[in-house]
Amino acid sequence: MALSRSAAVMAAVSTALLGAVACVSPSNGPGVPPLTGTVWELQQIQMNDGTLLSANPPQNYTAEFADDGQVFVQADCNRAIGQFTEASDGRLSVQMGPTTMAACPEGSIGSQFLQAMGNSNLYFFQDEDLFIDLKFDSGTMQFSAAPTPALIGTVWKLQQIQMNDGTLLVANPPDNYTAEFLADGSLVVRADCNRGRGEFTVTDERMLAVSPIATTMAACPDGSISNQFVQALGNSGSFFFQDGDLFVELAFDSGTMQFSAD
Secondary structure (H helix, E strand, O other): OOOOOOHHHHHHHHHHOOOOOOOOOOOOOOOOOOOEOOEEEEEEEEEOOOOEEEOOOHHHEEEEEOOOOEEEEEEOOEEEEEEEEEOOOOEEEEEEEEEOOOOOOOOOOHHHHHHHHHOEEEEEEEOOEEEEEEHHHOEEEEEEEEOOOOOEOOEEEEEEEEEOOOOEEEOOOHHHEEEEEOOOOEEEEEEOOEEEEEEEEEOOOOEEEEOOOEEOOOOOOOOOOHHHHHHHHHOEEEEEEEOOEEEEEEHHHOEEEEEEEO
16 A cells, blocks of 8 residues: 655654664555555564564464454454554554453563554554554554465365363364365365365454355264364354464354364
């Protein structure tokens, strides 16, 4: 997205970039990913009091700005959804919304990242990275673009189903439990010794709805999780990507399926 910036805005940007090379103009031309439609991985948060918060690993700290004005945030072990607005001069306002409340491990900067997102004030691109200056000239977040796995057109191999009652169902082997979401809205499933088809819909809010899946009725060997897999797919609620894997949250907060790309 090409942005028109006044001299005053450019001066503010230059001042906020601690340690940045002087006289380097932000770039917004061809080859630079747009703000929306890209998964941005946090690299660091440079606070203007000298504090440097590094994202370790960057894949655990991401922001995705959607065309409908929503922003999807992964803050280490937690996820959040917010709303954002942007202006032609690069001004950016983010209002964070619902957030999970898991206790992340020591060393996490999840809470600082969420706070910084809520203090977003101005964004620009430099050397294909996204920089977001914070309110009150308090610091700058730096992001790099990450490739986004495609839900559609990928054969997803089930790794496990973690139920929220503590039950863990492991796909053994993952090759026997696959889901392929096709561009025409159909879903092709392999559930161990059975095959199935259904239909699905997705929304901009990352909600996934799967119609009843019609499957063959073969009796799979002991230890198969064929029936549980098909049932879980039918209970799909929302989805997200992390470290290249697809995660599908089940309805009623009942569990999570984890898939890896074929």
